[in-house]
Amino acid sequence: MSADQPVKAPGFATLAVHAGAQPDPTTKARTTPIYQTASFVFDDVDHAASLFGLQAFGNIYTRITNPTTGVFEERVAALEGGTAALGVASGHAAEFLTFHTLMQSGDEFIASNKLYGGSINQFNHSYKNFGWTPKWADPDDLGSFEAAITPRTKAIFIESLANPGGIVCDIEAIARIARQARVPLIVDNTLATPYLTRPFEHGADIVVHSATKFLGGHGNSIGGVIVDGGSFDWLADNRYPMLSSPRPEYNGMVLGQTFGNFAFAIACRVLGLRDLGPALSPFNSFMFLTGIETLPLRMQRHCDNALAIAQHLSKHDKVKWVSYAGLPGDRYHQLARKYCPKGAGGVFTFGLKGGYDAGLALVKNLKLFSHVANVGDTRSLVIHPASTTHRQLSDAQKQTAGAGPDVVRLSVGIEDVADLIADLDQALAIG
Numbered sequence: 307m308s309a310d311q312p313v314k315a316p317g318f319a320t321l322a323v324h325a326g327a328q329p330d331p332t333t334k335a336r337t338t339p340i341y342q343t344a345s346f347v348f349d350d351v352d353h354a355a356s357l358f359g360l361q362a363f364g365n366i367y368t369r370i371t372n373p374t375t376g377v378f379e380e381r382v383a384a385l386e387g388g389t390a391a392l393g394v395a396s397g398h399a400a401e402f403l404t405f406h407t408l409m410q411s412g413d414e415f416i417a418s419n420k421l422y423g424g425s426i427n428q429f430n431h432s433y434k435n436f437g438w439t440p441k442w443a444d445p446d447d448l449g450s451f452e453a454a455i456t457p458r459t460k461a462i463f464i465e466s467l468a469n470p471g472g473i474v475c476d477i478e479a480i481a482r483i484a485r486q487a488r489v490p491l492i493v494d495n496t497l498a499t500p501y502l503t504r505p506f507e508h509g510a511d512i513v514v515h516s517a518t519k520f521l522g523g524h525g526n527s528i529g530g531v532i533v534d535g536g537s538f539d540w541l542a543d544n545r546y547p548m549l550s551s552p553r554p555e556y557n558g559m560v561l562g563q564t565f566g567n568f569a570f571a572i573a574c575r576v577l578g579l580r581d582l583g584p585a586l587s588p589f590n591s592f593m594f595l596t597g598i599e600t601l602p603l604r605m606q607r608h609c610d611n612a613l614a615i616a617q618h619l620s621k622h623d624k625v626k627w628v629s630y631a632g633l634p635g636d637r638y639h640q641l642a643r644k645y646c647p648k649g650a651g652g653v654f655t656f657g658l659k660g661g662y663d664a665g666l667a668l669v670k671n672l673k674l675f676s677h678v679a680n681v682g683d684t685r686s687l688v689i690h691p692a693s694t695t696h697r698q699l700s701d702a703q704k705q706t707a708g709a710g711p712d713v714v715r716l717s718v719g720i721e722d723v724a725d726l727i728a729d730l731d732q733a734l735a736i737g
């Protein structure tokens with residue numbers, strides 16, 4: 307390439323394989339080594355002091371940074387188009403550290419009522435101990451987000467493709483509401499992944515993931531990641547003191563000033579992860595890196611298989627309804643075409659005419675689909691949310707969360723779709 311040619315940014319599939327990684331400088335290992343160590347030797351006493359004072363970047367202790375995890379962080383930041391990322395022990399830890407950085411006791415945030423059941427529980431119950439209050443809003447009724455805003459609102463939280471599946475949020479419309487309220491929009495992009503939609507391009511400020519699901523993609527490791535979009539002005543007023551006030555633990559440093567457009571990721575790391583401790587194991591980061599290399603291939607296959615199965619089920623005489631935004635005529639189809647034109651994801655729900663008992667029978671009679679609480683595995687998975695993931699919710703909450711008694715959730719894997727359809731057919735024939 308000659309010097310005057312503009313450098314074209316690498317495409318998504320290239321970033322999925324390469325972003326953040328280079329041959330190991332010492333051993334020349336081609337894949338990213340697993341730096342399975344608790345701590346790192348300092349060059350000298352001055353180096354140690356500058357690392358502790360945040361004057362230099364480097365590794366101190368694997369609870370705070372680790373080079374294997376660092377490659378995972380850079381890769382996810384590149385795929386999402388963010389400025390920086392922070393790998394943590396689970397998706398729930400990613401949500402917790404995000405809110406810990408934004409919220410003070412007595413603050414509120416607005417959350418979509420179409421969320422992963424575990425997030426609904428975390429927000430309703432665990433956050434009480436911190437004095438953080440969720441206000442629930444309905445992504446099908448944008449006015450409910452506006453109506454929930456108060457002077458204590460510090461963030462809006464939605465899922466792009468929403469659990470238990472089949473729902474697409476209007477990210478741009480909700481981002482406009484967040485901007486007017488001058489609060490960051492946090493998008494849980496777990497079910498979509500950046501292959502299907504990149505929330506920062508639609509106005510989101512922070513993205514979180516459960517890497518346990520499609521990013522890792524093989525159902526073998528628990529982890530999470532927070533991505534900083536670099537777009538939010540933390541210093542406009544003093545509503546986010548973790549970022550805008552002098553930090554006593556760092557000699558009065560104001561993180562928002564020192565770290566500019568990646569200050570949020572730094573604050574989550576040096577105030578949240580350092581003090582609260584949900585560190586990601588370097589081994590799991592290695593598993594996620596390996597999984598992410600095939601993310602574009604897997605996601606397309608998940609989507610193609612899910613669409614074929616949704617089409618098949620929507621014609622099946624034991625099936626009452628199918629909720630998959632990839633189906634023309636689905637209420638979320640237009641939003642899916644806008645936000646995830648390559649496919650509407652691998653997770654969706656459908657309802658059985660036989661109700662609760664038929665749901666349990668189907669789960670029992672399936673052979674190729676595994677009955678597990680997880681989603682986003684190469685293997686096809688099934689669950690009956692009302693009796694499992696969503697059973698702690700009230701009947702009304704189950705209904706609004708899309709987990710009524712007749713609902714079955716599939717996470718469609720990357721097997722041969724004819725085998726998956728045959729398995730569903732034989733199980734439905736028994737039930």
Ligand SMILES: *Cc1c(COP(=O)(O)O)cnc(C)c1O
Nearest residue numbers: 396397398422494496516518529
């Ligand atoms: C699984 C999941 C989480 C929680 O992630 P863990 O890694 O299990 O802690 C959060 N959000 C969504 C959308 C999920 O599917």
